[in-house]
Amino acid sequence: MAPPVLRKIATELGLPTIIHAPRDLHLIFLTRFLRMAGYGGIALVLALFFAALSVSDERIGLFMTLTLLGDVALSLFLTLVADSLGRRRVLLLGCAGMAVAGAVFGLASGYWVLLAAAVVGVISRCEVDGYAAAAAAPAAGAGRGEYSAVGSGDGGPGGRKDTAAEDAEDSERDVFLTPSRSSEEGAANDDDDDDTNERPLPPTPPQPAPPPKPKMGFAQLSTPTRWMLLKLCALFCVDSLASGMVPYSLINFYLDRKFGLPKSTLGAIVAATWVTSSVGNVFAAAIAKRIGLVRTMVFTHLPSAVFLALIPAPNVVWLTAVLLVARGTLASMDQAPRSAFLSMVVRPEERTAVMGIVNVVKTLSQSGGPSVTGLLAGGNRFWIAFVVAGAMKAAYDCGLLTLFVKVEKKAEGAIQLDQRETRDLVDEFELDTDDEAFDSGDDTPGKRRDSAA
Incomplete structure (x- = not known):
């Protein structure tokens, strides 16, 4: 039996809610951890990577601006189709986009090619895309603060792990391959989540559809x-x-x-x-x-x-x-x-x-x-x-x-x-x-x- 002080601290932090949450919520936390671990490495080297490619400071800033604007357009599109496609499929599309973007950054050097890959793969920690919204929706009822905390804290390992190499451009390209691998693992977890969600349910009597809001x-x-x-x-x-x-x-x-x-x-x-x-x-x-x-x-x-x-x-x-x-x-x-x-x-x-x-x-x-x-x-x-x-x-x-x-x-x-x-x-x-x-x-x-x- 834990001391009363520890139980009170755990309650304040919402730990009992997370421990007793459904398996799906744990999988969502894990996929967020994997994504943000990859983003952690990218945030460290993104601007340094372009500097190693002799891209000017002005064009580095422009790249990040255009990436965010592209994320807005992608967010609007995914928001419109998320309910019809299903949140799991949107998550899988996001993981696939991250994998492609990581591979492109690991191999290509063209400014506009990298920009297109960044928009598709959402190479950013801010997660403004509809793909993130689809992941966060099931976490809204329980553990929302802890979901945000996972996103903040797990970028740390990504920021720390791939930084020892001395050859700047090659080592930075290796970092961009990390979210590609993380996204593949996240997609596997989303498949596990789908297995849980798609188990056959007992038939229910038909009910009249509510009027559209x-x-x-x-x-x-x-x-x-x-x-x-x-x-x-x-x-x-x-x-x-x-x-x-x-x-x-x-x-x-x-x-x-x-x-x-x-x-x-x-x-x-x-x-x-x-x-x-x-x-x-x-x-x-x-x-x-x-x-x-x-x-x-x-x-x-x-x-x-x-x-x-x-x-x-x-x-x-x-x-x-x-x-x-x-x-x-x-x-x-x-x-x-x-x-x-x-x-x-x-x-x-x-x-x-x-x-x-x-x-x-x-x-x-x-x-x-x-x-x-x-x-x-x-x-x-x-x-x-x-x-x-x-x-x-x-x-x-x-x-x-x-x-x-x-x-x-x-x-x-x-x-x-x-x-x-x-x-x-x-x-x-x-x-x-x-x-x-x-x-x-x-x-x-x-x-x-x-x-x-």
């Missing part, structure tokens, strides 16, 4: 939701553009250019950053229960913005690594509270439309960031990208706290009022039922309670 766009949203969505999208644009300016691939590129570090040292720094980031993700929900969603988002994200802006300041590696790890620990702790906040302040019938609009706006804003950083790096002003991105993220946090802390309190008050009204109605119904049962002489639980009293 009307599709809702921005014009069909209620006026309060539209105003709130406009403010949220403006803030998310600022934050996402800042995130796009400093992805881990470009951070590694900056450290390599500034300090000339061995790839093994770069990999160790990235691994430490992602492991601490996963720890932060796990504790975000527990903090939000105590101080609120908006305050959790701001009080964890604002210090990380300051750390980001300070990264160019040190002239020693160890202090730069400390800032990176500190920033990584806090940077993603706002993700789960942000989703919960959106669900709280938006009407249930409008959530799907709002989430879709927010995701598209964030991705489009993020796609412009690498090009901005590429232009700055090409002009020997790489460090400005970190300062500007940190300032933009700090402005986002201040705006979020100013505009939405009262909105959260109002929404919490409305939820508590609804809960009290529901309890009152239930109590009144039970009281009326007990009185009727007593008058009729029936042997009901209500009558037995009255008799016992």
